[in-house]
Amino acid sequence: MIYLFQLMNGIGLGMLYFLLAVGLSVIFGLLHFVNFAHGAFYLLGAYLCYALLQYGVGFWGALVLAAIIVAAIAAVVETGLLKRIYRLDHMYHIVATIGLALMIQEIVIIVWGPVGSSVPAPKALTGAIMLGHFIYPEYRLFVIGFTAVLAAILWWVLEGTRLGAVVRAGSESTDMVSLLGYDINRINTAVFALGAGLAGLAGALAAPIRGVDPFMGVEALAVAFVVVVIGGMGSYTGALIAGLLVGIVQSLMTTLWPAGASLAIYIAMVLVVLVMPRGLLGRA
Amino acid sequence: MTATPLRLDEVHSYYGKSHILQGVTLTVGPGEVVTLLGRNGAGKTTTLKTVSGLVRAAAGRVRFLDADITGARAHAIARSGLALVPEDRGIFGLLTVEENLKIAVRKGSLWTMDDVYRHFPRLKERRRNGGAQLSGGEQQMLSIARALLNGPKLLMLDEPVEGLAPVVVDEIVAQIRDIRSSGIPILLVEQNLAVCTELADRHYILDLGRVVYEGSREEFIADAAVKDRYLGVGA
Numbered sequence: 413m414i415y416l417f418q419l420m421n422g423i424g425l426g427m428l429y430f431l432l433a434v435g436l437s438v439i440f441g442l443l444h445f446v447n448f449a450h451g452a453f454y455l456l457g458a459y460l461c462y463a464l465l466q467y468g469v470g471f472w473g474a475l476v477l478a479a480i481i482v483a484a485i486a487a488v489v490e491t492g493l494l495k496r497i498y499r500l501d502h503m504y505h506i507v508a509t510i511g512l513a514l515m516i517q518e519i520v521i522i523v524w525g526p527v528g529s530s531v532p533a534p535k536a537l538t539g540a541i542m543l544g545h546f547i548y549p550e551y552r553l554f555v556i557g558f559t560a561v562l563a564a565i566l567w568w569v570l571e572g573t574r575l576g577a578v579v580r581a582g583s584e585s586t587d588m589v590s591l592l593g594y595d596i597n598r599i600n601t602a603v604f605a606l607g608a609g610l611a612g613l614a615g616a617l618a619a620p621i622r623g624v625d626p627f628m629g630v631e632a633l634a635v636a637f638v639v640v641v642i643g644g645m646g647s648y649t650g651a652l653i654a655g656l657l658v659g660i661v662q663s664l665m666t667t668l669w670p671a672g673a674s675l676a677i678y679i680a681m682v683l684v685v686l687v688m689p690r691g692l693l694g695r696a
Numbered sequence: 697m698t699a700t701p702l703r704l705d706e707v708h709s710y711y712g713k714s715h716i717l718q719g720v721t722l723t724v725g726p727g728e729v730v731t732l733l734g735r736n737g738a739g740k741t742t743t744l745k746t747v748s749g750l751v752r753a754a755a756g757r758v759r760f761l762d763a764d765i766t767g768a769r770a771h772a773i774a775r776s777g778l779a780l781v782p783e784d785r786g787i788f789g790l791l792t793v794e795e796n797l798k799i800a801v802r803k804g805s806l807w808t809m810d811d812v813y814r815h816f817p818r819l820k821e822r823r824r825n826g827g828a829q830l831s832g833g834e835q836q837m838l839s840i841a842r843a844l845l846n847g848p849k850l851l852m853l854d855e856p857v858e859g860l861a862p863v864v865v866d867e868i869v870a871q872i873r874d875i876r877s878s879g880i881p882i883l884l885v886e887q888n889l890a891v892c893t894e895l896a897d898r899h900y901i902l903d904l905g906r907v908v909y910e911g912s913r914e915e916f917i918a919d920a921a922v923k924d925r926y927l928g929v930g931a
C-alpha cells in the first residue's frame with residue numbers, strides 16, 4: 413500500500429514537473445533559447461498565488477491570475493530584452509537569464525522576506541481520502557486531475573490547431589514560417605509567455621503542497637532541466653513521460669532511501685543520456 | 697496601366713562583410729515568366745532572398761506591384777502576395793503533408809486545398825505522411841502547392857527541378873506551365889537550360905552579383921557565346 417501511496421504522490425509531483433518543464437522544452441525547441449530564468453517564473457507564480465490569497469482573492473482566482481501575471485511579465489521581458497539575444501551564442505542566453513532569475517529572486521526576498529511560508533489549500537479541498545491506511549489529501553488528487561486536463565488541452569493546441577502546427581513548424585525553420593506570412597516575433601513572444609505562464613501555474617499549484625520560499629525557483633529549475641534532458645529537448649510527449657518518471661522515481665525513493673531521492677533523478681538522467689543522448693523522444 | 701509585378705533597382709546585399717549583390721536591376725512584367733541564370737555562387741538565391749525580405753537590401757529599391765517593399769519584414773512581404781519556394785524547399789518534416797498545406801492556406805487565394813489536391817494528386821495520396829517521408833519530387837510539389845495556397849501575386853522558384861529524375865522534372869515543368877497559364881507571373885532561378893528555355897519569356901544572367909545579360913527567349917536561344925561565357929555550357 414505504501415507503494416500505491418507513493419505512486420500517487422509521484423504522479424501528482426510528476427504532473428507538476430511536466431507543467432513546469434513543458435514550457436522550457438517548447439521554448440528551447442522553437443527558439444533554441446536556454447532559459448535559466450524558467451525556475452524564477454515558477455517562484456513568481458507561487459508567491460503571486462500566496463500574495464493574492466492574502467489579499468483575499470479566492471483560490472481559483474489566485475491560480476489563474478498568478479499564471480496570467482507571470483505570462484504577462486514574461487512577454488514584457490521577452491520583447492524588451494530576450495528577443496535581442498536569441499541570435500547570440502548560448503553563453504549569452506545563460507548569463508542574461510541567470511541575471512534575470514537572480515533579479516526576480518531578490519525582488520521576491522525584498523517584497524516577501526527571506527523566510528518561507530505555508531499556503532493553505534482551498535477550503536473545498538482540505539479533506540483527505542484513505543488509501544489503505546494512508547491519508548491522501550484531496551488537494552493532491554485535484555492537482556492530478558487538473559494538470560491532466562491541462563495536459564490534454566495543451567496537446568490539442570499543439571497537435572490539433574493551426575497555431576500549434578505553426579509553432580512546430582517554427583522549431584524547424586523560422587525563415588520558412590515567415591515566408592508563409594507569419595510574424596515569427598509574435599509567435600516567439602506568445603510561446604515564451606505561455607511557457608512561463610505554465611511554470612507560474614505549476615508554482616501556484618505547488619504552493620499549497622510545499623509552501624513558498626525564495627529558493628524554490630532554483631530547485632525547480634534543476635528539476636525542469638532534468639525532465640527536459642530525459643524527455644528530449646523540444647518534445648511535448650517527452651516532457652510528459654519524463655515528468656512522470658522523475659516524479660515517480662523521486663517519490664518511491666523517498667520510501668526506499670530518503671537521502672537518495674534527489675540523487676536518484678540525476679542518476680536516471682545520466683542513464684538516459686548515456687543510452688539515448690537526445691533523451692527519450694528528442695530529435696536531432 | 698497595370699502595375700509591374702516586380703522591379704529591382706540597383707539592389708545591393710551583404711552577408712556580414714561580403715558584398716554579394718552589387719547592383720541588381722531587373723523586372724518581371726504582368727503574366728511573364730522570367731529566369732535568372734548564372735553560375736554557382738553568382739547571387740541568384742541571394743537575389744530571391746533579398747526580394748522576399750530574408751536578406752536586407754543595403755541599397756537600392758525593390759518594388760512589388762509598384763509598392764516599395766525595400767526593408768519590409770519577410771512575413772509582411774509574404775502577406776502582400778509575394779511567394780518564395782526556396783532552394784531547400786522548406787518542408788516541415790515534423791508536420792504531415794496536410795499540415796504543411798494547412799498552415800499556408802490564406803483567404804483570398806485563387807487556390808484552395810481542393811484545387812491543390814486536384815492539381816497534385818500525389819500530395820493527396822500522401823497527405824497523412826510526414827513531410828520528411830516524401831521523395832525530392834514530392835517535396836518540391838508540396839513546396840509549390842504551399843506557395844499557391846498562400847495566394848501569390850508573384851511566385852519565385854529557386855531551382856525547382858534540381859536533383860530530380862527526368863520524369864519528375866517533366867511533371868514539375870508541366871505544373872509550372874499550368875501556373876503560368878493561370879496568369880501568375882514567375883521569377884525562376886534554374887540551372888537546367890532546357891527547362892528555362894521551355895518555360896521562360898525572358899532571361900537574365902547574373903554574374904558576381906550583377907546582371908550581365910538580358911534577352912528574350914529567341915535571342916537567348918540564338919546566342920551561344922553568352923551561354924559559353926557566363927554559364928560554361930558551350931552550345
Ligand SMILES: Nc1ncnc2c1ncn2[C@@H]1O[C@H](COP(=O)(O)OP(=O)(O)OP(=O)(O)O)[C@@H](O)[C@H]1O
Binds near residue numbers: 734737738740742743
Ligand atoms: N549565409 C551566407 N553567409 C555568407 N555567405 C553566403 C551565404 N549564402 C551564400 N553566401 C555566398 O554568397 C554568394 C552567392 O550565393 P547564392 O546562394 O546567392 O548563389 P547562387 O547563385 O544561388 O548559387 P547556387 O547556384 O549554388 O545556388 C556565394 O559566394 C556564397 O558563398
Ligand SMILES: [Mg+2]
Binds near residue numbers: 854
Ligand atoms: Mg542558389
